Amino acid sequence: MTxxxxxxxxxVTGNHAVxxxxxxxxxxxxxxxxxxxxxxxxxxLSEMCANGTLRAKFIKVESEHSAMAALIGAxxxxxxxxxxxxxxxxxxMHEMLHWAAGARLPIVMADVNRAMGPPWSVWTDQNxxxxxxxxxxxxxxxxxxxxxxxxxxxxxxxxxxxLMPAMLVLDAFVLSHTAxxxxxxxxxxxxxxxxxxxxxxxLDVNDPRSFGALAxxxxxxxxxxxxxxxxxEALTEWAKADEEYYELFGRRYGLIEPYRADDADLILVTxxxxxxxxxxxxxxxxxxxxxxxxxxxxxxxxxxxQLVREALADAQKVAVIDRNISFxxxxxxxxxxxxxxxxxxxxxxxxxxxxxxxxxxITPKVIQEIIEYTESHDEPExxxxxxxxx
Amino acid sequence: xxxxxxxSEELMGSGHLGCQGCGGALAMRYALKxxxxxxxxxxxxxxxxxxxxxxxYTSLKVPVLHTAFETAAVAASGVRAALDIQGNTETTVLxxxxxxxxxxxxxxxxxxxxxRNENIxxxxxxxxxxxxxxxxxxxxTPYLAWTTTTPEKTPKAEPKKDIMAIMIAHRIxxxxxxxxAHPDDFIRKVQKAKSIYGTKFLxxxxxxxxxxxxxxxxxxKLSRLAVQTRVFPLYEVEDGERYILNEPKEDRALPVSEYxxxxxxxxxxxxxxxxxxxxxxxxxxxxxxxxxxESS
Numbered sequence: 001m002t003x004x005x006x007x008x009x010x011x012v013t014g015n016h017a018v019x020x021x022x023x024x025x026x027x028x029x030x031x032x033x034x035x036x037x038x039x040x041x042x043x044x045l046s047e048m049c050a051n052g053t054l055r056a057k058f059i060k061v062e063s064e065h066s067a068m069a070a071l072i073g074a075x076x077x078x079x080x081x082x083x084x085x086x087x088x089x090x091x092x093m094h095e096m097l098h099w100a101a102g103a104r105l106p107i108v109m110a111d112v113n114r115a116m117g118p119p120w121s122v123w124t125d126q127n128x129x130x131x132x133x134x135x136x137x138x139x140x141x142x143x144x145x146x147x148x149x150x151x152x153x154x155x156x157x158x159x160x161x162x163l164m165p166a167m168l169v170l171d172a173f174v175l176s177h178t179a180x181x182x183x184x185x186x187x188x189x190x191x192x193x194x195x196x197x198x199x200x201x202x203l204d205v206n207d208p209r210s211f212g213a214l215a216x217x218x219x220x221x222x223x224x225x226x227x228x229x230x231x232x233e234a235l236t237e238w239a240k241a242d243e244e245y246y247e248l249f250g251r252r253y254g255l256i257e258p259y260r261a262d263d264a265d266l267i268l269v270t271x272x273x274x275x276x277x278x279x280x281x282x283x284x285x286x287x288x289x290x291x292x293x294x295x296x297x298x299x300x301x302x303x304x305x306q307l308v309r310e311a312l313a314d315a316q317k318v319a320v321i322d323r324n325i326s327f328x329x330x331x332x333x334x335x336x337x338x339x340x341x342x343x344x345x346x347x348x349x350x351x352x353x354x355x356x357x358x359x360x361x362i363t364p365k366v367i368q369e370i371i372e373y374t375e376s377h378d379e380p381e382x383x384x385x386x387x388x389x390x
Numbered sequence: 391x392x393x394x395x396x397x398s399e400e401l402m403g404s405g406h407l408g409c410q411g412c413g414g415a416l417a418m419r420y421a422l423k424x425x426x427x428x429x430x431x432x433x434x435x436x437x438x439x440x441x442x443x444x445x446x447y448t449s450l451k452v453p454v455l456h457t458a459f460e461t462a463a464v465a466a467s468g469v470r471a472a473l474d475i476q477g478n479t480e481t482t483v484l485x486x487x488x489x490x491x492x493x494x495x496x497x498x499x500x501x502x503x504x505x506r507n508e509n510i511x512x513x514x515x516x517x518x519x520x521x522x523x524x525x526x527x528x529x530x531t532p533y534l535a536w537t538t539t540t541p542e543k544t545p546k547a548e549p550k551k552d553i554m555a556i557m558i559a560h561r562i563x564x565x566x567x568x569x570x571a572h573p574d575d576f577i578r579k580v581q582k583a584k585s586i587y588g589t590k591f592l593x594x595x596x597x598x599x600x601x602x603x604x605x606x607x608x609x610x611k612l613s614r615l616a617v618q619t620r621v622f623p624l625y626e627v628e629d630g631e632r633y634i635l636n637e638p639k640e641d642r643a644l645p646v647s648e649y650x651x652x653x654x655x656x657x658x659x660x661x662x663x664x665x666x667x668x669x670x671x672x673x674x675x676x677x678x679x680x681x682x683x684e685s686s
Binding site for chain 2: 029062063065069075079203205208213215216219
């Protein structure tokens, strides 16, 4: 369907795409602490708050731990809450990430993927966000600045429906500091898509309740079960939110996106900006008549296991590119995919490649090498280090 | 205490889970009587995590947000921001933390909130150790006191951190000390805090009978003795500079031994130890008197 109210074309960085997304979502409380490469997100939001473009309270806290704690207070009192961080900032938040999820608060956060120190690095990899895989936050890995903006808005839609917090993830510099033309959606349409946050329960002196009190063993497990159920429900809600977004704005992304994968013998699995590079490589190889395809994982939590199984069902081989490493095990996306496929009957062999840590470029040549390695080896390998100097 | 009537409103239920004679429980009762029912309480990990009651019970008739140990002041800041943006500037946001959550692990976020002059009341009920985990030393534990991590052979070697001086250095609009032995003074201070915009800090001594090794009926008595011996003088500081002394007004204080000898946590002290504590107390008192004089 064609959008009825058009947006504005603008050339913006990935960071500013986040800021515009938060503005359009009409966030009410922002709390953040500076960290490279995230800082531009909250700088622009500060300006928006100062000049009245955005009617929000911005609490300029003394740490990321406090940023998340402030948002937990704000969301508990019924406000739509937002923050952005990166790497060590996200790690410092860890305790409060559990708290936000356990408290079922639909906070949305942007994490600019940055490698963890030491040694210090400001460049991209996924170890910061993947270290928070199990805290109960939804995680969405974005490929383009447009997707970044759209995902902020979609994230609130889903988070407020299932009452789980959501983290959208974008690569440091490759997206955060790279400008591209995007459409800033029309505010009226966004308001139609995302009505104000109206929690059923909140801190309210006219309806006093206690939030987060000690839960004995006879109730704790049920609360965790409900969190998992909410994540399962979120699989459907992401799909619905994406379709509804498409109806209004003409763009959709899917939880996963197969690309030229239908008749592919080899399917490459990627996340984040590596996907864009991989698309180019797939197109070139397809032009040569080679049966290769691509699967982009966009939503990692909740993990769309069934969709992944279907997308990879007919592949002869799968090659997963991980811009992350679980030391002593291997790439984390590869583990997730192997885990999803293990109980199926005709599962393809899965090759796990670790590449691009600490911002090392994953070029078309690197991706071609990964494909060629997979094609030329029969036995799958759990962990293949790409381009490492030994 | 002349013609003082305790506000009749009871916002704390009798079925709470505090230990017998808990100073911190009585402190909350007084604080809420003063703050009133238009109050949201934010409680980090502390004895009050338990006292407030487990799910699905609550001992308070006002909304409670439980939060992580080090986050009372900043979670309260978030609640405040959310209320403000929704047009509610009237509800009082009360952060209620123990000494561990204030002097130690929560000091950073408290300092941040104070520096931003967040419009909240922060009350530290100070029982002078990590009592909820079983009496471990904190930055608020007094000099030479016994705790389970400062055994009698090596009692706490450092004096209590001066949290009031730290908060006053932030030049917040209001900081005060209070005890449960002086409910008129305590309630007046909470009401005064309510009437002021910005960060208000109250430091309340909250005797812990099990932790201090004293009979459970002595929480009020110990609070009164703490004031009379100048261990815990009652005073207020406005805008980080105007010092007002409330109690004790007498020229001669009771010797600190009168306070120490009632508590098992000090039973190992020698005469020399007691004199060393007395010297510390005298020195601090002289400094306070100087501050009161200089600001009057």
